[in-house]
Amino acid sequence: MQNIWPYISFLLGAIFALVLQWVSYQLSFRKDQRREYWIRKLNSYQDFYHHVTQLIELLDSKVKIPENVVWQSISLARKAAFDAVFYDRIHSSRTEKMKSITLRLIGLFETKSYSADDLQKLRKQIEEIRTRFYEEEKLLTKENA
Numbered sequence: 001m002q003n004i005w006p007y008i009s010f011l012l013g014a015i016f017a018l019v020l021q022w023v024s025y026q027l028s029f030r031k032d033q034r035r036e037y038w039i040r041k042l043n044s045y046q047d048f049y050h051h052v053t054q055l056i057e058l059l060d061s062k063v064k065i066p067e068n069v070v071w072q073s074i075s076l077a078r079k080a081a082f083d084a085v086f087y088d089r090i091h092s093s094r095t096e097k098m099k100s101i102t103l104r105l106i107g108l109f110e111t112k113s114y115s116a117d118d119l120q121k122l123r124k125q126i127e128e129i130r131t132r133f134y135e136e137e138k139l140l141t142k143e144n145a
Contacts, residue, residue, distance in 0.1 A: 037087060044083035045133050048098055051077035052126055055105060060119050070109055078102045091136075094129055103126060 055073040058065050065083060081098035088095055108114040 030049035040083065042137070043088055044080045045130065047080035048084060049076055049126060049130050051080065052101060052105065053123070056119050056122055056126075059105075059108065059114065060116060074102060074106055074109070077105070091133075094132065095124065098129060 047068060051073045055070065055077065058069070058073075078099070081102055084098055085092070085095040104122065108118060
């Protein structure tokens with residue numbers, strides 16, 4: 001019996017080490033998942049802001065814009081808005097507003113009847129969305145720190 005105890009002790013130690021390694025891996029994996037999720041959410045808001053403001057500036061410049069440039073910006077902005085819907089389920093009203101802004105831009109471009117005031121209202125809405133997002137994310141990162 002005395003000859004078996006070192007083997008049993010080694011086996012129990014190895015099993016314990018494997019369990020600890022598995023727990024450590026799971027915790028690290030979950031942390032990486034949360035980080036990836038947050039990065040995708042941040043990217044969707046930044047992409048939306050970038051493409052929509054770029055398009056508004058082009059429309060406001062009163063130059064003739066090639067249709068493919070407009071539709072590419074609109075499609076990328078809509079993609080970003082729909083990504084935000086997926087990654088930011090808590091703020092569905094904000095993400096719905098993002099989608100409606102892209103629809104409004106489509107309507108403005110198609111009808112060619114928009115004023116500087118219309119574009120300014122859209123800019124204000126976009127800035128409001130961006131500001132709220134960053135304010136909430138600052139609070140979340142402070143809470144998690």
